[in-house]
Amino acid sequence: MTTLAIPQKLARLPGWIVLLVWTAAVLLPLYVLVVSCFKTTAEIYDNRLGLPRSWALDNFVRAWTRADLGHNFINSLIVTGGAVALTIVVSAMAAYPLSRYRLGWNGIMLGLFLSGIMLPIRLASVELFTLMRGLGLLDSLTGLILVYSAIRIPFAVFIFASFMRVLPSELDEAARMDGAGETRILFQIVLPMVKPAVSIVAIFTAIAVWNDFFFPLIFIFDDRYKTVPLAISVFVGQFRTDWGLVFASLAISMAPILIMYCLLARQIREGVGAGGGMK
């Protein structure tokens, strides 16, 4: 397979062109987004595709301070971090007995959790709103953390259970003989053995929560508690003509995801390929 004959190489050319066209379709809009962040609105009109005249950070500063995106950014970080941590802890706890004990009701309970992967929870938003109002969880980051965890628990339990099921049973039996409690067995022996599951759950929960727009739209009214996607949806209308500012705020809001993606692209590709890990 070292050297292909010339006609064979030529036959492959159209395929490469197709792949490169889509690569351009993905990268060009992102390139325009990045260079436009450094341009004034007038320059965006004059100089469509070129590099900016100067790499001025003016738009970023205005997005961060005047549009107060910094505040939304912190809210999103709190909600994402909280939901990821809570989802991992409670789902690992639930998956451990469901996958490793002989309870007689493992199957039914797992089924109850797994049915949640498909449930269209947005359609329950009216009753959820009433519930959240009753609990005093409107306009609250804690409320968002609880709702997101609830939505992500089914997928997390599914992932943890399928990883824990295949661990050798000697593992916890030996620890039990040594007198280790169940809590210790879970957190100090079983959980470290299923690190790939922890990272899959963490990555996909973080992406889903960071990106979600629907629940903040319904539950958050006070500017102080708005998350990034909700703030962006407001900016797009509010700063309609100030393109530089909107481009800069889009760039800021995708920065954490971009960094994570560059670091974890392989895990993400494999996680998705394995079974459509995303919702």
Added chain:
Amino acid sequence: MLSETASHFSASCPSRPASLPHRTQRMTKLRRTTSLQHTQQRMAVLFILPALAIYGLFVLYPLLLSLWGSFFTWKGLRMQEFAGLANFSRLFVFPSGARLYGALWHNVAWFFGIILLQNGLGLLFAWLLFLRGRGAAFFQSVFFFPAVLSPVIVGALWRLLLAPGGIVEWALNGLGLHQGSLTVLGNSHTALGTLIAVDAWNWMGLPVLIYTAGLRQISPQVFEAAKLDGAGNARMLFSVALPLLMPALGTLTTLSFINTFNQFDIVYVMQGVQGNPSYATDTLVTYFYRLAFGAEGAVGITDIGLALALGTMLFLVLSIGTLLMLRFFDKRTVEL
């Protein structure tokens, strides 16, 4: 799934006591097993409770209550009296009927558009990457990147790019493909198609990743045999690979179905909650949102009864549709 769990336990548990050499040891082990099972039942309940409580309270309870509530009349957010199917019959007649059928049609068109544009092109890309092998990881990573972005960001980005005076208009005018101001988002004939294309741009990486994973699971001998029989690349894709990709096809079709019928974010950000222009991009969930949270008709007026009826209907469509699709693809799965 029940049988899967059961078989795992029967495979791993009973053999263990028998392997112990001494009888006394076996007795203590048995006694320990029964007390262990008591502890395990108790610990299991304690361990499962937090997850079950959160999931039950914030997902199952509101969902069941919503289904139940669709059979009652509502005054604001307060449930009144049992109304049978009155909400459902109101849903299908004037003035709701036009909105409902419009939104339903847009969702159906969106679904087929995504199947064709996203899953179809995705199959082509995956096949090309599979044939080449080299560089696949790079292209996969690039193609998948938009899928990790919020649909809000994707929608906002394309709204700026496609705006009159925006860069797409400039590029099309420069290439001589279009003249004057570009108004694809303001034109009711082109708006829906444009949103579907943006959605496909957003999620293209998903079919590419799932199809390539599926293709790699097919034994290379199958392709070699087909090549020896003189099958070309196209023949190999449609007659050899595609039948073996049924599980991947099933996953993708089902996921596209669920995502399409939950479509909200892109419409909201690009066209507003009314699905502008003049409801041309309205979907079932944007209609649901307006009924439930008050932007249908006079601003701030909600119709919870109608919203819940729509929600119940959508729930049925989604569950039945998903089950039928899974069965359809399951039957067509070819084992080698």
